Amino acid sequence: MDKLSIIGLLLAAVAIIGGQLLEGGNIGSLVQLAAFLIVIGGTLAAVMVQSPLPVFRDALKLARWVLLPPAFDGEAIIARIAEWSAAARRDGMLALENQVAATTDPFIRNGLQMLVDGFEPQRIREAFDVETEAWEERHRAAAKVWEAAGGYAPTIGILGAVLGLIHVMENLSDPNKLGGGIAVAFVATVYGVGTANLLFLPIASKLKMLIGREVRRREIVADGLLGIANGENPKLIESRLNGYLA
Numbered sequence: 001m002d003k004l005s006i007i008g009l010l011l012a013a014v015a016i017i018g019g020q021l022l023e024g025g026n027i028g029s030l031v032q033l034a035a036f037l038i039v040i041g042g043t044l045a046a047v048m049v050q051s052p053l054p055v056f057r058d059a060l061k062l063a064r065w066v067l068l069p070p071a072f073d074g075e076a077i078i079a080r081i082a083e084w085s086a087a088a089r090r091d092g093m094l095a096l097e098n099q100v101a102a103t104t105d106p107f108i109r110n111g112l113q114m115l116v117d118g119f120e121p122q123r124i125r126e127a128f129d130v131e132t133e134a135w136e137e138r139h140r141a142a143a144k145v146w147e148a149a150g151g152y153a154p155t156i157g158i159l160g161a162v163l164g165l166i167h168v169m170e171n172l173s174d175p176n177k178l179g180g181g182i183a184v185a186f187v188a189t190v191y192g193v194g195t196a197n198l199l200f201l202p203i204a205s206k207l208k209m210l211i212g213r214e215v216r217r218r219e220i221v222a223d224g225l226l227g228i229a230n231g232e233n234p235k236l237i238e239s240r241l242n243g244y245l246a
Contacts, residue, residue, distance in 0.1 A: 005066050005206065012198045035188035038160035039153060039195065046152040051145050058138065059145035066203055069210050072217055078241045081224035084112070085234035093118065093228075107131065107218055111225040121229040128222040136215050143207035150200035157192015161185040220244050 017027060048056060087095045097116050103109040110131070114124050164185025220241055227237035 002067055002069055008202070016194065016198075030187060030190065032184050032187040032191075034184050035160050035164075035191050038163065038188055039156050039191040042156035042159065043149050043153045043192075043195070043200075046156070047145050047149050050148055055141050056145060058142035062139065062142045062207055063146070063203060065210050066206050070214060072213055074217070074220060074245045077217065077220055078224070078238055078245075081221070081228070081241065082234050082238040085224070085228045085232070085237050088115070088228050089231070089234060096228075108221055108225075111221060115225060115229055119229070121226055124229055125222070125226055128218070128226075132215060132218045132222070135218075136211060139211045139214075140208065143204050143211060146200050146207065147204035150196040150204060153196040153200060154189075154192045157189045157196075160188025160192065164188060216244060 017030075020027060020030060047059075051059070084096055084099060093115050096112050100109055100112045100116060103112060111124065111128065114127065119127075162185075164182065167184065168182055223244075224237055224241050227240070
């Protein structure tokens with residue numbers, strides 16, 4: 001669980017609501033169903049039009065990373081690779097066969113299997129590069145959905161404000177209806193700018209950072225397993241891999 005993300009979301013809510021109360025406002029004035037439907041519904045519609053279904057589905061699944069990011073323990077990964085390197089150097093590549101079944105990570109398991117099967121280092125490198133590039137491209141496309149939502153939301157908020165003002169202009173003769181229309185107009189803008197800058201864009205940036213971190217983890221694994229394939233000294237492999245964590 002990413003505690004910092006939770007604290008950030010709570011702090012954003014406290015800042016907005018607290019500021020409203022300090023200015024003598026009412027929390028209820030920020031709750032406008034019409035404005036919410038316009039901004040959130042319009043933003044959702046825009047990103048659905050923009051994105052293919054698989055990319056949109058990946059974006060929804062990827063959102064959980066904000067609170068539950070994938071684990072990354074670079075030192076533990078390097079220590080495991082050093083152990084595999086020592087075992088392969090001492091007993092040959094077939095000594096890694098038991099590690100294939102014991103490894104749950106598909107990327108690492110595939111690399112170990114290629115070592116056991118005796119693939120040439122160049123072929124292993126090509127397989128790693130293709131898989132990592134495809135993985136990164138797919139996940140960055142999903143992160144861009146949230147980035148796009150952050151771009152659309154303020155504009156949709158302005159659209160909501162214009163609709164609210166149209167409602168005001170239509171009811172100039174009835175002062176009782178003016179307040180509701182003006183409220184929708186301003187609250188729609190708050191929703192658009194607020195969700196963009198406090199939710200959608202931070203989510204996109206966080207996902208991009210986590211994707212980059214996962215790519216780095218894969219680079220560590222690929223470099224280490226290629227070192228094993230080339231018969232390099234375990235200490236040399238470990239020393240080089242530690243450079244990724246500097």
